[in-house]
Amino acid sequence: xxxxxxxxxxxxxxxxxxxxxxxxxxxxxxxxxxxxxxxxxxxxxxxxxxxxxxxxxxxxxxxxxxxxxxxxxxxxxxxxxxxxxxxxxxxxxxxxxxxxxxxxxxxxxxxxxxxxxx
Amino acid sequence: xxxxxxxxxxxxxxxxxxxxxxxxxxxxxxxxxxxxxxxxxxxxxxxxxxxxxxxxxxxxxxxxxxxxxxxxxxxxxxxxxxxxxxxxxxxxxxxxxxxxxxxxxxxxxxxx
Numbered sequence: 001x002x003x004x005x006x007x008x009x010x011x012x013x014x015x016x017x018x019x020x021x022x023x024x025x026x027x028x029x030x031x032x033x034x035x036x037x038x039x040x041x042x043x044x045x046x047x048x049x050x051x052x053x054x055x056x057x058x059x060x061x062x063x064x065x066x067x068x069x070x071x072x073x074x075x076x077x078x079x080x081x082x083x084x085x086x087x088x089x090x091x092x093x094x095x096x097x098x099x100x101x102x103x104x105x106x107x108x109x110x111x112x113x114x115x116x117x118x
Numbered sequence: 119x120x121x122x123x124x125x126x127x128x129x130x131x132x133x134x135x136x137x138x139x140x141x142x143x144x145x146x147x148x149x150x151x152x153x154x155x156x157x158x159x160x161x162x163x164x165x166x167x168x169x170x171x172x173x174x175x176x177x178x179x180x181x182x183x184x185x186x187x188x189x190x191x192x193x194x195x196x197x198x199x200x201x202x203x204x205x206x207x208x209x210x211x212x213x214x215x216x217x218x219x220x221x222x223x224x225x226x227x228x229x230x
Protein backbone atom coordinates (compact mmCIF):
# COMPACT_ATOMS: atom_id res chain seq x y z
CA UNK A 1 0.00 0.00 0.00
CA UNK A 2 0.88 3.71 -0.37
CA UNK A 3 2.24 3.52 -3.90
CA UNK A 4 3.07 6.68 -5.81
CA UNK A 5 3.95 6.69 -9.48
CA UNK A 6 5.53 9.31 -11.69
CA UNK A 7 5.58 9.71 -15.42
CA UNK A 8 7.79 10.02 -17.29
CA UNK A 9 10.75 8.50 -15.47
CA UNK A 10 13.11 10.51 -17.61
CA UNK A 11 12.78 13.19 -20.25
CA UNK A 12 15.13 15.08 -22.51
CA UNK A 13 13.93 18.31 -24.03
CA UNK A 14 15.23 21.31 -25.89
CA UNK A 15 15.78 24.63 -24.20
CA UNK A 16 12.67 26.79 -24.30
CA UNK A 17 10.16 23.97 -24.38
CA UNK A 18 7.77 22.95 -21.61
CA UNK A 19 7.69 19.62 -19.86
CA UNK A 20 4.85 18.12 -17.85
CA UNK A 21 5.45 15.57 -15.11
CA UNK A 22 2.61 13.54 -13.62
CA UNK A 23 2.43 12.21 -10.08
CA UNK A 24 -0.24 9.69 -9.14
CA UNK A 25 -1.20 7.99 -5.92
CA UNK A 26 -2.24 4.50 -6.99
CA UNK A 27 -3.89 3.04 -3.93
CA UNK A 28 -4.83 5.94 -1.69
CA UNK A 29 -6.30 9.39 -1.87
CA UNK A 30 -3.57 11.99 -1.69
CA UNK A 31 -4.94 15.07 0.00
CA UNK A 32 -1.52 16.68 -0.14
CA UNK A 33 1.24 16.31 -2.70
CA UNK A 34 4.71 17.75 -2.54
CA UNK A 35 7.18 18.46 -5.29
CA UNK A 36 10.92 18.30 -4.68
CA UNK A 37 14.01 18.87 -6.75
CA UNK A 38 17.33 17.22 -6.12
CA UNK A 39 20.62 18.14 -7.71
CA UNK A 40 23.50 15.64 -7.76
CA UNK A 41 24.96 14.92 -4.33
CA UNK A 42 22.57 17.35 -2.67
CA UNK A 43 19.58 16.79 -0.46
CA UNK A 44 15.96 17.19 -1.40
CA UNK A 45 14.72 20.72 -1.89
CA UNK A 46 11.01 21.27 -1.45
CA UNK A 47 9.59 23.31 -4.29
CA UNK A 48 5.90 23.45 -3.46
CA UNK A 49 3.04 21.89 -1.57
CA UNK A 50 -0.32 21.30 -3.17
CA UNK A 51 -3.64 20.37 -1.67
CA UNK A 52 -6.36 18.92 -3.83
CA UNK A 53 -8.50 21.65 -5.33
CA UNK A 54 -6.33 24.48 -4.02
CA UNK A 55 -3.53 26.57 -5.41
CA UNK A 56 -0.08 25.30 -4.66
CA UNK A 57 2.05 26.95 -2.01
CA UNK A 58 5.54 27.61 -3.32
CA UNK A 59 8.71 27.77 -1.28
CA UNK A 60 10.71 30.93 -1.21
CA UNK A 61 12.76 31.37 -4.33
CA UNK A 62 10.70 29.01 -6.48
CA UNK A 63 9.07 30.78 -9.43
CA UNK A 64 5.41 29.85 -9.54
CA UNK A 65 5.06 31.01 -13.16
CA UNK A 66 7.88 28.75 -14.22
CA UNK A 67 6.88 25.68 -12.25
CA UNK A 68 3.15 25.26 -12.70
CA UNK A 69 1.51 22.84 -10.32
CA UNK A 70 -1.98 21.44 -10.64
CA UNK A 71 -3.63 19.11 -8.14
CA UNK A 72 -7.02 18.61 -9.71
CA UNK A 73 -7.93 15.29 -8.14
CA UNK A 74 -7.13 13.23 -5.08
CA UNK A 75 -4.89 10.95 -7.11
CA UNK A 76 -3.14 13.23 -9.58
CA UNK A 77 -0.84 16.22 -9.44
CA UNK A 78 1.16 17.63 -12.31
CA UNK A 79 4.26 19.79 -12.47
CA UNK A 80 4.91 21.69 -15.66
CA UNK A 81 8.33 23.21 -16.17
CA UNK A 82 7.75 26.05 -18.56
CA UNK A 83 10.39 27.41 -20.92
CA UNK A 84 12.92 24.96 -19.57
CA UNK A 85 16.61 25.86 -19.57
CA UNK A 86 19.69 23.75 -18.92
CA UNK A 87 19.84 24.94 -15.31
CA UNK A 88 16.43 23.29 -14.76
CA UNK A 89 18.01 19.90 -15.41
CA UNK A 90 17.50 17.97 -12.21
CA UNK A 91 15.79 15.03 -10.53
CA UNK A 92 12.18 15.95 -9.78
CA UNK A 93 10.43 13.88 -7.16
CA UNK A 94 6.88 14.04 -5.90
CA UNK A 95 5.52 12.72 -2.67
CA UNK A 96 2.01 12.24 -1.41
CA UNK A 97 0.25 11.93 1.90
CA UNK A 98 -3.33 11.26 2.77
CA UNK A 99 -5.61 10.94 5.74
CA UNK A 100 -6.11 7.88 7.86
CA UNK A 101 -4.03 4.79 8.31
CA UNK A 102 -0.44 4.55 7.20
CA UNK A 103 -0.69 7.47 4.79
CA UNK A 104 -1.83 9.94 7.41
CA UNK A 105 0.74 12.69 7.78
CA UNK A 106 3.41 10.53 6.15
CA UNK A 107 4.97 11.27 2.80
CA UNK A 108 5.45 8.48 0.29
CA UNK A 109 7.66 9.27 -2.65
CA UNK A 110 7.28 8.59 -6.32
CA UNK A 111 10.23 7.14 -8.25
CA UNK A 112 11.26 10.51 -9.61
CA UNK A 113 11.68 12.07 -13.04
CA UNK A 114 15.08 12.90 -14.39
CA UNK A 115 14.89 16.00 -16.59
CA UNK A 116 17.68 16.93 -18.96
CA UNK A 117 17.37 20.19 -20.85
CA UNK A 118 19.68 20.54 -23.84
CA UNK B 119 22.44 26.28 12.87
CA UNK B 120 20.77 24.05 10.33
CA UNK B 121 17.26 22.91 11.17
CA UNK B 122 18.12 19.24 10.68
CA UNK B 123 21.70 18.07 10.84
CA UNK B 124 23.32 14.80 9.91
CA UNK B 125 26.89 13.74 9.51
CA UNK B 126 27.42 13.27 5.78
CA UNK B 127 29.73 10.30 6.24
CA UNK B 128 30.55 8.00 4.69
CA UNK B 129 29.95 5.70 7.61
CA UNK B 130 31.58 2.37 6.95
CA UNK B 131 30.59 -0.74 8.89
CA UNK B 132 31.42 -4.40 8.29
CA UNK B 133 28.71 -6.78 7.24
CA UNK B 134 26.78 -8.08 10.23
CA UNK B 135 27.61 -5.12 12.45
CA UNK B 136 25.26 -2.51 13.86
CA UNK B 137 25.13 0.77 11.98
CA UNK B 138 24.19 3.82 14.02
CA UNK B 139 22.97 6.93 12.26
CA UNK B 140 22.29 10.15 14.10
CA UNK B 141 20.30 13.28 13.46
CA UNK B 142 19.80 16.45 15.49
CA UNK B 143 17.13 19.07 15.01
CA UNK B 144 16.71 22.62 16.18
CA UNK B 145 12.94 22.99 16.58
CA UNK B 146 12.06 21.85 20.09
CA UNK B 147 8.37 21.73 19.20
CA UNK B 148 8.75 19.15 16.43
CA UNK B 149 6.55 16.11 16.87
CA UNK B 150 7.04 13.91 13.81
CA UNK B 151 10.26 12.30 12.67
CA UNK B 152 11.05 10.08 9.74
CA UNK B 153 13.92 8.06 8.35
CA UNK B 154 14.16 7.53 4.60
CA UNK B 155 16.64 5.47 2.63
CA UNK B 156 17.80 6.68 -0.76
CA UNK B 157 19.83 4.55 -3.14
CA UNK B 158 21.96 6.37 -5.66
CA UNK B 159 19.84 7.66 -8.53
CA UNK B 160 16.58 6.63 -6.85
CA UNK B 161 13.93 8.41 -4.83
CA UNK B 162 13.63 8.17 -1.03
CA UNK B 163 11.94 5.19 0.51
CA UNK B 164 10.30 5.40 3.93
CA UNK B 165 11.92 3.21 6.57
CA UNK B 166 10.29 4.36 9.77
CA UNK B 167 8.41 7.09 11.48
CA UNK B 168 8.59 7.92 15.18
CA UNK B 169 6.59 10.33 17.25
CA UNK B 170 7.19 9.42 20.91
CA UNK B 171 10.29 9.39 23.04
CA UNK B 172 11.98 6.03 23.22
CA UNK B 173 12.62 3.22 20.82
CA UNK B 174 10.57 1.88 17.94
CA UNK B 175 11.60 -1.35 16.32
CA UNK B 176 10.75 -2.73 12.89
CA UNK B 177 12.69 -5.77 11.84
CA UNK B 178 16.39 -4.93 11.75
CA UNK B 179 15.69 -1.23 12.18
CA UNK B 180 15.27 0.65 15.44
CA UNK B 181 14.49 4.33 15.61
CA UNK B 182 15.29 6.19 18.80
CA UNK B 183 13.86 9.57 19.73
CA UNK B 184 15.03 11.85 22.50
CA UNK B 185 13.05 15.09 22.43
CA UNK B 186 14.75 16.53 25.49
CA UNK B 187 18.09 16.45 23.70
CA UNK B 188 16.59 16.97 20.25
CA UNK B 189 18.02 14.01 18.47
CA UNK B 190 16.73 11.02 16.62
CA UNK B 191 18.78 8.03 15.61
CA UNK B 192 18.45 4.93 13.47
CA UNK B 193 20.10 1.64 14.30
CA UNK B 194 20.47 -1.04 11.67
CA UNK B 195 21.27 -4.45 13.09
CA UNK B 196 23.01 -7.19 11.12
CA UNK B 197 23.96 -4.70 8.40
CA UNK B 198 23.96 -6.06 4.87
CA UNK B 199 25.68 -4.76 1.73
CA UNK B 200 22.19 -3.99 0.41
CA UNK B 201 21.81 -1.46 3.24
CA UNK B 202 24.49 0.67 1.59
CA UNK B 203 22.65 3.88 0.75
CA UNK B 204 22.13 7.42 1.93
CA UNK B 205 19.87 7.72 4.95
CA UNK B 206 17.82 10.87 5.23
CA UNK B 207 16.43 12.16 8.49
CA UNK B 208 13.27 14.23 8.07
CA UNK B 209 11.49 16.34 10.66
CA UNK B 210 8.11 17.96 10.52
CA UNK B 211 8.78 21.35 12.06
CA UNK B 212 6.26 23.12 14.25
CA UNK B 213 3.59 24.76 12.13
CA UNK B 214 4.99 23.07 9.05
CA UNK B 215 1.67 21.83 7.76
CA UNK B 216 2.98 18.34 7.04
CA UNK B 217 6.05 19.75 5.29
CA UNK B 218 9.23 17.88 6.02
CA UNK B 219 12.64 19.37 6.49
CA UNK B 220 15.35 16.97 5.43
CA UNK B 221 18.88 16.61 6.61
CA UNK B 222 21.59 16.29 4.01
CA UNK B 223 21.79 12.56 4.62
CA UNK B 224 24.40 10.13 5.88
CA UNK B 225 26.01 7.80 3.39
CA UNK B 226 26.31 4.29 4.78
CA UNK B 227 28.67 1.73 3.32
CA UNK B 228 28.41 -1.86 4.48
CA UNK B 229 31.57 -3.72 3.59
CA UNK B 230 31.98 -7.42 3.00
